Amino acid sequence: MSFFRTEVSFRGAETRVVESRLFSNPNKMVMAHRPEVYARVSRFDLGGLTVGEVISSGHNVDVSEYMSNSLIVPLSGVIECESKAGLNKATTGEALFFSPNRRHTRVSAGKAATFKGIPLIISTDLMRAAFDRLGLSLPSAIEFDSLSLRMNGSRSAATAELIQTVRTLHAEIDRGSVRIGNPASRAVWVEFIADKIVDALQETGVLHAPVYHSDSSSYRSVRMALEYMRVSHGEIKDIPSVAKVCGVSTRSLELAFKNVLETTPSKALLVIRLEAARKRLCDPNDEASVTEVALDCGFNHLSRFSAAYREKFHELPSQTLGVWRKV
Structure with a gap:
């Protein structure tokens, strides 16, 4: 029995606007106009780490995630995210990583039958703990609206391992594994995922690259x-x-x-x-x-x-x- 809890599920013949609570702020999903539109958004909370599942015929959504970092792993189809830091696009074998930000997201089936993706929402506290475990210091890049990154598994061994780990965790949750049902095991998974994300960020070199910073008074105040x-x-x-x-x-x-x-x-x-x-x-x-x-x-x-x-x-x-x- 799956541990995922479905929060949005519908099928119809007209364009729909529905609300998703996958991220910190409720977000409006606008479904693309197709002969039959459908979507299902599910989530499972592990404590500081939320694992989601999105299956959709195609939709647009303005995401406001100001509490946590986001990692999105597409299993099929295409996802495009546009933020202050620019436009990023990912498909199977790739992933997108964002520090807390606002972004416009578009997903489509592409050449697949449907879009399916695994979004992970991970708190900054968990990221900081992961940096500490690895003997690193949390860089200033992991702050609001500063980091937007496309990660390619074919170019980075650490990214490939991260994507595979996310897929494995998703499968464990989906089949209701007894290991996910155990609190101690969940805590191990949470730490493992956080460590894998930091490892992938380190290997890509993005933590040493220039990142977008807003100097506006509004951003500073927030x-x-x-x-x-x-x-x-x-x-x-x-x-x-x-x-x-x-x-x-x-x-x-x-x-x-x-x-x-x-x-x-x-x-x-x-x-x-x-x-x-x-x-x-x-x-x-x-x-x-x-x-x-x-x-x-x-x-x-x-x-x-x-x-x-x-x-x-x-x-x-x-x-x-x-x-x-x-x-």
């Missing part, structure tokens, strides 16, 4: 606010206090988030808090209760926390706790 939110999400009282730390007015910070991420500082903080809570609930060595985790992460209303958590992760906090701390 980066500073997100960094502060990640470090102090449990103590932040309100958005004006975040704006004060960033040295801008509340209105200016709200406009910056709208222009850069098409969201609000409040929604960004909520996602950061939810991700932080899930990370702790998935830690078998953390003995805190759901209530203690919620309060530590900045949630003062437990019912609202449970509702927001369930909307994002499709399960209650207590269910996450029960799975990951089961002996």
Whole structure:
């Protein structure tokens, strides 16, 4: 039995617009006009790492992923992603890697019967831990809207190994492997994938290459606010206090988030808090209760926390706790 949870699934004869919650921000998928359009988007969370599955006759989507890095491995068809850093295209045997950013994505079947791809969303914390394990320091390139990379398995042994590892993990999740059902095994997989990504980035030499940086005040304010939110999400009282730390007015910070991420500082903080809570609930060595985790992460209303958590992760906090701390 597959561990993947389907969040979008439809088939029809007309162009459709549907919402996907695969990434941090809900994103609108616009299906291409064909005699029959279809799509299925599924996901599985391993704690800091989300493995997705996308099967589509072709669609466009504007992605806002401001929390984590993204790795996309196409199994069939073609994917094109355009961001501030430029346009990247990938097909079978290749992969696309992005630091947190906004991008426009188009997928098509190409010469295949359908597009099928495996998107991985991996937190910056996991990337930082991987660099530490390998005795490296996290480069400044791994920050908002700075890195957009096409990786070719035929030109890089490390990339080929990464793609094969992703495909293997996808297959394990899809068939409901007992190894994926075990929390300790999941943690090993998460570390292994993160290490493979860093290894591939190192081999391509991209970490030493010039990357895109925006010097606009809006981008600086957003980066500073997100960094502060990640470090102090449990103590932040309100958005004006975040704006004060960033040295801008509340209105200016709200406009910056709208222009850069098409969201609000409040929604960004909520996602950061939810991700932080899930990370702790998935830690078998953390003995805190759901209530203690919620309060530590900045949630003062437990019912609202449970509702927001369930909307994002499709399960209650207590269910996450029960799975990951089961002996």
